[in-house]
Amino acid sequence: MRPSLALALALLSLAAVAAPAAAQEGNALSPRIVDEAAVPGVMAKAVDAFIIPGYRGLAEATTVLAEATAAFCEAPSAANLEAARSAFSGTVESWSAIEIIRLGPALEQNRFERFLFYPDRKGTGLKQVQAILARREESATSAGRLKAKSVAVQGLGALEYVLYGTGAETLSGKDGDFRCRYGRAISENLKAIAGELLSEWEKPDGIQAAWKKPGPGNPLFRDSKEAATELLGVLVHGVEMVKDQRLRPFYAGAIDGRRDKGHPRLAIYWRSVDTMPSISANFRALQKLFNAAGMESLLPAGSGSIAGSINFLFKVLIGAAERIDGPIDAALADEGQRKTLDFIALNTADLTDRLNRDFGGAIGLGAGFSFSDGD
Known part of the structure; x- marks a missing residue:
C-alpha cells in the first residue's frame, strides 16, 4: 500500500474512533448554568419578592x-x-x-x-x-x-x-x-x-x-438548569404575550409595506380604556421580576451590560406605553401614537431576543435557546 493511501486510511480510522468520543465529551460538557449555586436564591426571591x-x-x-x-x-x-x-x-x-x-x-x-x-x-x-x-x-x-x-x-x-x-x-x-x-x-x-x-x-x-429547592426528587425542577429555564421562560413568554396577544390583535404595524389600519375593538379592555395601562403594567411586572429575583447575579463576571440593556429596554417600553393615553381608537387615528405603537412592537421583539439569546446564552442555557418550543 502506498504511504499516502495508508496515511489517509489511518486518518479516516482515527476520525471514526474519535467521533463517538467527541460526541460523548459534548454531552458531558452540555451547557450548564454559570453559577448553579445562585439559582435557588434567585428562585426564592422570585417567589418571595x-x-x-x-x-x-x-x-x-x-x-x-x-x-x-x-x-x-x-x-x-x-x-x-x-x-x-x-x-x-x-x-x-x-x-x-x-x-x-x-x-x-x-x-x-x-x-x-x-x-x-x-x-x-x-x-x-x-x-x-x-x-x-x-x-x-x-x-x-x-x-x-x-x-x-x-x-x-x-x-x-x-x-x-x-x-x-x-x-x-x-x-x-x-x-x-x-x-x-x-x-x-x-x-x-x-x-x-x-x-x-x-x-x-x-x-x-x-x-x-419546589421553586426554592431544585434538585433530585423535586417534582418540578430536577436541577438548577431546569429551574433557571422556567424562570427565564416566564420572562420570554411574558414579553411574547404582550407582543402577540396584546398588541398584534389590534395593530400589526406595517404589513408588506402598508400600515395596518388597526382594529380597536380587538384590543383587550378597550371598553374601559384600560388597554395601555394594562400593557404598561405587564412591562413593569416583567422588569420587577427580573430585578426582584436578582437574575443579574446569574450572569458571569463582565456580563453586566446584558442586564443593563434589558433594563434599558424595559424602561423605554414602559415609558412608551404610558405615553399612549385614552381610547385605542383615538390612538390608532393619531399618526404620532401609531409611531409609538410601532416603536413598542420593534423594541418588544428586541427585548425577546436579548432575554432569549443574550441572557440565556450567557448563563449557560445556550444561545438561541427556544422557550417557545421547549427545547
Missing part, C-alpha cells in the same frame, strides 16, 4: 372590587357606579402585574381562563355574556353557580361588558338590577380565584418549596 406579593395585591384588589360592586347593587348611583368601575380598573392593573405567572396554580382548575378569557377571536365569550343578560339567567347571579359555567362568562372580560358594554346605562336604574347582580357574582368569583392563587403559593410545602 414578586409572585406572592403580586397575588397578595390581586387578592386585595378583588376584595375592593367585590365590596364596591356589592355597594353599587345595594344603592345604585352615579358615584357608586364610578367606584365600581374604578375598582375594576384597579383589578385589571393588579392582574396585569401578575398574569405573567401562567403556570402551576394558575393553570389548575382553569383559574387563568376563568379570571381572564382572552383573546376571544370569534366573539364566542361575548355572545355567551350577552345571552345571560338577555335571558336574565338567575344561575349567573351566584358566584358558586357561576363557577360551573363557561370560563368566558365569569372573568374580567365579562365584568367589563357588564360595566361598560351595550346596556350598561341601565345599571343605575331598576332595569339594571339583574345586570348588577350578575356583575356582583363575577366580582365575588374573581375574589375567590385570587384567594385560591394566593393560598396555593403561600403553602410552605407547596409550589413555592
